[in-house]
Amino acid sequence: MNGTPLNSINSSSPTPLLPPFLLAFSIKSPAAYLPLLKPSSSSITSKITPLLHQIPNPYSPILSRPFSSSLFCEPDSNANLSRLYKTSKELNIPLTVNAASFLLRASGRSELVEESLILFNDLDPSVKNTYLLNVWLSTLLRSGRVKDALKVIDEMFESNDDFNCRPNDATGDILFSFLLKRERNEELLSEDEIVNLVLKFGEHGVLISSFWMGRLITRLCRNRKANRAWDLFTEMIKLGAVLESTACNSLLTGLAREGNFNRMNELMEKMVEMDIQPNVVTFGILINHMCKFRRVDDALEVLEKMSGGKESGGISVSVEPDVVIYNTLIDGLCKVGRQQEGLGLMERMRSQKGCAPDTITYNCLIDGFCKAGEIEKGKELFDEMNKEGVAPNVVTVNTLVGGMCRTGRVSSAVNFFVEAQRRGMKGDAVTYTALINAFCNVNNFEKAMELFNEMLKSGCSPDAIVYYTLISGFSQAGRMAxxxxxxxxxxxxxxxxxxxxxxxxxxxxxxxxxxxxxFEMLKEMEEAGVKPDTITYNTLIAYASKNGDLKFAQKVMRKMIKAGVVPTVATYGAVINAYCLNGNVNEAMEIFKDMKAASKVPPNTVIYNILIDSLCKNNKVKSAVSLMEDMKIWGVTPNTTTYNAIFKGLRDEKDLEKVFEFMDRMIEHACNPDYITMEILTEWLSAVGEIERLKKFVAGCEVSGSTAQKASART
Structure with a gap:
């Protein structure tokens, strides 16, 4: 039969003999028969396809392995792969799992997703197993077909009776690495949807890895969903998840950001239960956030528990603190004014092997002493770090320069900066801004501009803040040019x-x-697309009001409201004061009533004082007294200026009874009289023979009583 052509085989024969060529295919391993199929990579399709078409149907299943193996010889030709696959379909030659997965991957790499979808749907169900479904899942996800990928997941979950198609750890890694690896994937599924998938996998015995669990918890916490992260964490523990310190640290960070120290402690206890050893990162998170919330003593307690294998919540700890932890604690101590303790902690650092103080350590201490006004101590530390061989940086320079400038030692700041430059240290925009601002504050604009020019020549790139500092200084001094x-x-x-x-x-x-x-500035703002804010409008209204241009002030206020900028109490105060200064107290009262009724801006003491003073000056003392009662209703506390205004009005009205009543109120509110109060009351009460009451008032005792009527009669 060796010389018999393939097309002469009688297909009707009950047990046709397999030709030697095909027999070789059937008995040899891929390593043995592939050379028979591959005389050259480019000729496989042209050589094998005609042969396959001559094979009778009964032999088609036998050809599954050799034919599938032939596909691996066409890695660079999608067209040839497609033709071979079509041939297999025509001849009913089933594909092996490896061949099917190879074709799916090839189609996915070539972005032929629709073709791969057809291929997948055409596959014999017996070929589909977890491995192949994972390949298909990966192909869909790489192509951005998330909905289709989730359908595959659902099918895998629904096929629980068939062990070969159940999702496994690889399925979870493929899915969650895609969903959690890139930020852009937040658009594909929400955090809650991802959490539900994690729980669903867990219920089917597939537990997310600790690494991806940490990523998911980090994302939830970053989006202020620490409670959701906590619920997920506890649920996964119930499902038997084996978590590592990475996932625990992620949750600890999220809880710490929200200051939830109760749950942080509970998490540490759970770590003990799960036999998860806290690492230096764990303790670093605890200490960092305790310091941020100014719980420095608690942070120091954590440090003590770290050292020497002491017990921490029932767990034996033997984690050496690192430089970062020491620096965090020193910074925390300095921020609450405990610089001396920070110095002691630096000495402790020196005693620990491999944990020497660095530039950050010194910067934290120098900043603490400078903010406390102890500039000399800051300079001592600067000299010490140079002796110890710890290199200062620009932050060190800025801290000392800024501290000197804040305490009015501008010349010292300049000298220090010059010396630092001589030693090779350069300043930046922050350095020059501090110095320029200091000279502007003492109206030494020549020196300020000299420093500005020096900054430009030194190659230091100025930022907007430097310019704003100069503009502010010149504007405050009236040097608008x-x-x-x-x-x-x-x-x-x-x-x-x-x-x-x-x-x-x-x-x-x-x-x-x-x-x-x-007006030029306003026009420029409009052209530049910079919108005026409350301060812009209030400045204009205050200026117009001061100059008596009430129409313009009201026009600006209307424009302000139209622009959606809510008037503040300062806005109303400027307009009300303008009307009062122009003797139009009635209009001022109307605006005051509108403010209380139509706006959400509550009146303050300043506005009441303006109105009470104006009403009293316009012989409307009863209205002024009524406003004093209105202050009670609105919960606004009168001050010395309020009482002085009302005392003047009552003096003009000769209403002693009311004066005594308000003197008692002044004592009740612990509002201390000033020289104006004493001048008004001394002159008046002396004239009417009420010196004793004045003495009581000065002593802080009640002055009103039954003799008020007699005193009133004497007036």
């Missing part, structure tokens, strides 16, 4: 001024009565 020059320089750098910058300039132009420049 200089402020405008700096603004122009700012624009040359391509930095767009913000609302704060424009507000500073507008305030300066208002104070120097250059209202035309104010």
């Amino acid at each position: 200089d402020a405008s020059f700096v603004l122009a320089e700012l624009k040359k750098l391509g930095i767009r001024p913000d609302t704060v910058c424009y507000n500073t300039l507008i305030g300066g132009f208002c104070r120097t009565n250059k209202f035309h420049r104010v």
Whole structure:
């Protein structure tokens, strides 16, 4: 039969003999028969396809293995793979699992997802197992077909009776690595949906790895869902998940951010139960957040529990603190004004092998002493770090320069900075900003500009804050030409001024009565797309009110409301004060009533004082007294200025009874009289023979009584 052509085989024969060529296929391993199929990579399809078409149907299943193996010879030709696959379908040659997975991967790599979908649906159900489904799942996820991938997952869950198709650990890793690896995947599924998938996998005996669990907990906590992360954590423990310190540390961080120290302690106890040894990161998280919440003593207690294998919540701990933990504690101590304890902790660092103080250690201490006003101690530490061979950095320089400037030692700050530069240390925009601001505060603008020019020459890139500092300084001093020059320089750098910058300039132009420049600034803001805020409008209203331009003040206020900017108490106060200054107290009262009724802005003591004083000056003392009662209703506490205004009004009305009543109220509110109070009361009460009451008032005793009627009669 060796010489018999393949097409002459009688297909009707009950037991046809397999040709030697095909017999070789059937008995040889892939390593043996592939050379028969592959004389050259480019000729496989052309050689094997005609042969396959000559094979009678009874032999088709036998060809499954050799044919499937032939597919691996076409890795670079999707067209040939497609033709071979079509041939197998025509001849009813089943694919092996490996061949099917190879084709699915090849289609996925070539982004032929629709073709791979057809292939998958056409596969014999007997070929589909967990391995193949995992390959298909990976292909779908890489192609962004998340919904289709989730359908595959559902099918795997529904096939629980068939062990070969159940999801396994690889399934979970494929799915959760895709969902949790990239931030963009937050758009594909919400955190809650991912959590539900994790729990569903867990219920089917597939537990998410500790690594991906940590990633999911981190994402939940970052999105302020620490409670959800906690629930997931406890549920996974119930399902028997074996978690490591990584996942626990992620949850600990989330709970710490929210200051939930009760659950942090509970988590530490659960770690003990699960025999998870806390590591240096675990303790670092605890100490860092305790310090952030100013619970420094608790943080120090954690440090003690770390050292020497002491018991920590029932668990034997032998974790050596590292430099980061010491620095965190030193910084925490300095922030609560316990610098000396910070120094002691630095000495303890030195005694621990491999844990020497570094630049950050010294920076924390120097910052603490400088903020406490102990600049000399800060300089001592600076000298010490140089002797110890710890290199200072720009933060060190900025801390000392800033501390000196805040305490008014500007010359010392300059000298220190010059010396630091001589030693090779450079300043940055923060350094120059601190110095420039200090010289602006003492109106030494020549030195401020000298430093500004020095910064530019040194190659230090100035930021917007440097320019804003100069603009603010010049504006406060009324040097608006200089402020405008700096603004122009700012624009040359391509930095767009913000609302704060424009507000500073507008305030300066208002104070120097250059209202035309104010309009220029407003127009410039509009063209630049910078929206005015409350301060912008309040500045304009206050300026207009001060100059008696009430129409303009009201116009600005209407525009403010139309722009959606809510007027503040300062806005109403400026307008009310303007009307009062112009003798129009009735209009001021109307605006006051509108403020209380139509807006959500509660009146304050300043507004009441303006109105009470104005009412008394306009002989409307009863209305002023009524406002004093209104203050009670609104919960606004009167101050000395309030009482002085009402005392003047009552003096003019000669109403002693009310004066005594308000003197008692003043004592009740622990409101101390000033020299104006004493001047008003001394002159009046002496004249009417009520010196004893005045003495009682000065002594802080009640002054009203039954003799009030007699005193009133004497007046």
